[in-house]
Amino acid sequence: MDRIDGIRAFVAVVDAGSFTRAGDRLRISNKLVSKYVAALEGQQGVTLLNRTTRALSLTPSGERYLAAARRVLAAVEELDGQASAEEGALTGRLRVTAPVTFGEMFVAVLTRDFTRRHPALSLDLHLTDRYVDLAAEGFDLALRIGQLPDSSLIARRIGQTEAWAVASPAYLASHPRPAHPEALRDHLCIRDSNAQTPGRASFLIEGKAVSVPLPGRITVNSAQAVRQLVLEGEGVALIPSFVVARDVAEGRLQRLLPDFARPQLDIQAVSLPQPFVPPRLSAYLDHLRARLSPLLKAPPPGS
Template identity: 40%
Template sequence: MDRFDTITAFIAVVDHKGFAPAARSLGVSASLVTRLVAALEERLGVRLLQRTTRSVGLTDAGARFLERARRIVADLEEAERVAENEQSAPRGRLSLSAPLMFGRMHIGPLIGRYMNAHPRLSVELSLSDRFVDLVEEGFDLALRIGHLSDSALVARKMGATRRVVVGSPAYLETRHKPTTPADLERHRLISCTSLTPAGRWRFWSGGERFDVDAAPAYVTNSAEAAIWHAENNGGLTIAAGYQIIELVRAGRLAVVLADYEPAPLPIHFVYPSARLLSAKVRSLIDLAARECDWTFVDF
């Protein structure tokens, strides 16, 4: 077994306080981590970890080895970064996940420009509104919209987007324009289940969230279908700012209940912390930072 892999597995077990969490952080199976640590102990001829049914701790020899092991890994990672930075053209395969509509509108065009600039690179772009586990599913990078909860990921903020209620001007002319969420009971509602539960619409006031019972006339899991229906005088729907900003600017949709919106949601690129930030990932993020305006707040 590779010496570096065995040392990396040992450090991960110590840092994550167990074989299973270490395996998740590394994107491998727990059995492989167990074998790697066992191989390291066998090669050194000393037990590094004290295992019980409830916990994993360092032996005295393990504590002494850990300090040196961290330096070894840090030195090797730095050497790899230096060598990688000397590689002028990103190459290989980049796997990326993004929300469906954001990916179609913004990530797809970005990838096109990126691949034109780096013809030796291949890309797999997966678009889905479901939550994607980067480690389990083997993605290098993901675009996330909303507040992050996974502390195991490294994030770089790329922008922000509002979450708004919109309807067509023609529809709003025929109905009493809502001034509070309670007014929605007099409106035709269009629910996109990828943004909000069909029977409950969420609003904020004074920093506190509250829910309003909703009886939608139209329910869909497609943001594009919900927005199209609203644009064509079908009623009110909740949408992300990036989805409707151009329609609002063109006068085809109008925002209502702006005083009850949440704070703008951050937009991040995220990648697994256990992996080095490769040239292909770093160069894509840098390209997006230079060329893309992903702040969908002022409209």
């Protein structure tokens, strides 16, 4: 066994929390991961992991070895990256996760363009509105919209958007058009549970951020599902502008309260802290920064 394979397997098990998830991350069987770790322990003459049927934990020797193992892998990654950079090619694999609607509308296209420019690189794009644990699930990067909780993750802003208050003409035909954010408390609101506070929304009123309630009976964890319910006249909703800009331009939805600005939502790329950022990850981030904002600002088709 190559010692680097053992070190890589050991670190993957620690980060993923199990041999099975580590195997998925490394694209090898969990039995092979276990074999690599056992061989590494044999080479070192110490036990690195406590194994039980319920959980894994680091031994004192494993805790000391882990920091050095991460430095070794970072150095190997740096050497590989320098060699590839000198040849002008990006190689390896990136695992990226993004919200479903945003991913379908923008990230898939940007990823396609990136891999066309770098044919020796493979990219695994996983779209989910679930909060993904990068370390446990083996992702290099997560794209997230809105305010992020405090964490040790490294966040880089790659764009901005905002949520528009919208309703259908049919709904507005039977309900008074709100003239002030406070009027939303008198409407049926469709809430998106992906928002940080689904039952409330902030507006800038006279230069100050004011939180107003969004009463309603339906809360759903999909911007597209919220959009569809609003199109069907079920109520008012706050939806990211990139999701509904075309509907507004073509008259299927009407934007409400345009004179009351809302806080901008940062679109951020989040990654694990690491001593060396692989060139393929840096290049993908640069690609997103350069290409995303023009797409977000472009007028919707047919407008």
